[in-house]
Amino acid sequence: MSADGCSDPSVVEREKDKLMMMTACDDGRRRVYESGDKGESWTEALGTLSRVWGNNKKGQMKRVRSGFITATIDGVGTEKRNVILVTLPVYPKEDGGNEKDELHLWLTDNTHIVDIGPVSGVDDAAASSLLYKGAENGDNEKKEDKLIALYEKKKGDEEKPSPGMVSVLLKKELERVKEVLETWKEVDGRVSKLCPTSSAEHYKSTGSACSAVKITDGLVGFLSGNFSDKNGRTSTSG
Template sequence: MLSKGMSDGGCSDPSVVEWEKDKKLIMMTACDGGRRRVYESGDMGESWTEALGTLSRVWGNKQGESVKHVGSGFITATIEDRDVMLVTLPVYVKKAETRGNPKSELHLWLTDNTHIVDIGSVSGEGDDAAASSLLYKRSTRGTGNKENKEELIALYEKKKGGKENSLGMVSVSLTEQLERVKKVLATWQEVDKSVSQLCVSLLAQKGISTNTVCS
């Protein structure tokens, strides 16, 4: 557990979001050893506990002596009436024709703190993506507030050839990725519904209380 004002050894570049569903703050950090550690706080940041068993150490960054910590895009959103978290992180890929250090592709990840899915690459081909941020906004248009306009935008730092110097920032509209997110959420909903129905059916057959099983 971490107290307010303290940091875990070897971790930096924190990104913090408010997860209203569980009334918690969630913080993602980049750490030595190539892992992203995630912490939760139920007291508005006075103390932090590592979210082992859910999100912590699921994601990795570049491993090795030359690892550089970079900040991640990390936001919450309500999409298709479901609370989710969206994350952008570099995935390091070394292609056969590439010499030296592998380049990083920026990937978008979706999670609801239970399921986790890699939506795919969001950076331009050949870009060596580093630090990133995300923006999601939804506006209502038309009569009766029936028509919603949604936008998901990624902003990332572009580098070249593994060098320290940045070539600037790149902004990308993630329209296709947002549609994939919606399809994944629809799949999760169907799977959760099927599992719930199966669980109820099994409990009814065995006469087992639902308070102790499938909860």
């Protein structure tokens, strides 16, 4: 365990020689760290992904390893998009009930974040991992890309995960990921055109939001679906 009270790390290579690590921490939050020297030193990714995910009920959060991968997604228009996919448990709102720890899939490109939805069905899920396989060109046809979630399943009321594992093919969720990426692309395109080119110089001189700086740089937005019929969650940080 680290000095910050964090453990159960999941590590991915974001770019060449650049690593990212997600950890589960005592305060209920997921902290994300970055390394540019192949893991010799780590810096918390404050202002982007670190501490975005968490649980506000002290003592309820169970430290388990998350699914945490990078993927180059095919089929987003004519482009391929580099993204991060995460699986994490969403814990019951009420203590002492029979609700289960539901595993959710999350999508982020380090600027936007969205909850794609639950992937564990009726199972009480614990630690998880993800596998993405890109589409391949075969002899006669193009093979589809695939996203698979693997998670530990807890038995009944037992706190410890059972030895058994569950594998789920996330076909609908992968299609949803591609739809969201298309939406992000459209929205970012609209935002980038908010400042008319003809008046750009005027706006730059007045110190308004219309400047040479891209106004979405450094902004992290989190949008999720409803966790219940009446309650939803949104969060933005920058």
